[in-house]
Structure formats: structure tokens, C-alpha cells
Amino acid sequence: MGPLLRELPIACTEPGLAPAERRRLLGVINQGLLPADITALQLPTARDPRPAAACRLVLKDLSQPRTLTWPAGRVGVGERQLGRLLLAEFGGTCPEWRANARIFQAMIELSEGATVTQAAHRCGWATPSAFIDTFTRVMGRTPGSYRR
Incomplete structure (x- = not known):
């Protein structure tokens, strides 16, 4: 632009x-x-296999709250080292990456017809109102309007 x-x-x-x-x-x-190049929306993936494996583990079940300790232990790297690797790969912390992943998955859920409540629970929010607040802050519109 x-x-x-x-x-x-x-x-x-x-x-x-x-x-x-x-x-x-x-x-x-x-x-x-009009001439803008439109590319598919996707989450960034890590080039390093350790954070990539950790991200895949977290993405398998976003409904479960996970600390950095959980995937770190499963991919054979220390929690602090995994945090540094994620920062180097994505420019943010693990909670920031996970929040983006949850919003991204919620967008998919909503576009496939899930209700706002279903998307909230499948993507790990404790309450639909917390999901609506986060989604609206990040996306600039409510999940209901996105779903429509």
C-alpha cells in the first residue's frame, strides 16, 4: 500500500x-x-523443529490451558529455552502465540458453522463472554458478526 x-x-x-x-x-x-494480492490466512510456523513440535502439541487441543512447561517437557527442551526459541521464531511469547492460535482456530470454527459458545469452549475460553471480549479486541468485530 x-x-x-x-x-x-x-x-x-x-x-x-x-x-x-x-x-x-x-x-x-x-x-x-482491488489489485491487492490475497493470500490464505495461516498461522506462522516455526522453522526450528523444537518450537514447531511444541506448537503442534498445543494446537492439537486448544481447549486445554497449557503452560510452557507442558510442551517443553514433551519436546525435550527446557521451558526457558523454548520461550526464547518462540520469541526468536515469532517475535512474541508463548501466551501471545497461543492467543493468536486460539483466535485463528475460532475463526475456522465460526466459519464452519459453530456457535459462539461452541467456538469459545473448543478454543479454550472459560466463558463465552471472555471469548467475545478477546475476539472483538483482536479482530475489531464480534464473533457473531464474523460468523454471519
């Missing part, structure tokens, strides 16, 4: 902007976004 296209949404929010001008700006935005 070029600098002009980044500034256009800001320009559309200017107070006193005439409706016709807003429509023209939105047309330019739409035209600029």
Missing part, C-alpha cells in the same frame, strides 16, 4: 467533507485495494 492510499481513509474522516467528495475518495481507495 502506497503513502497516498494510507492517507485516504484519514482524509475521508475530515469534518465538513462533502458527501460527493467522500464518495470520490472511497472510490480511489476501492480502486487501490
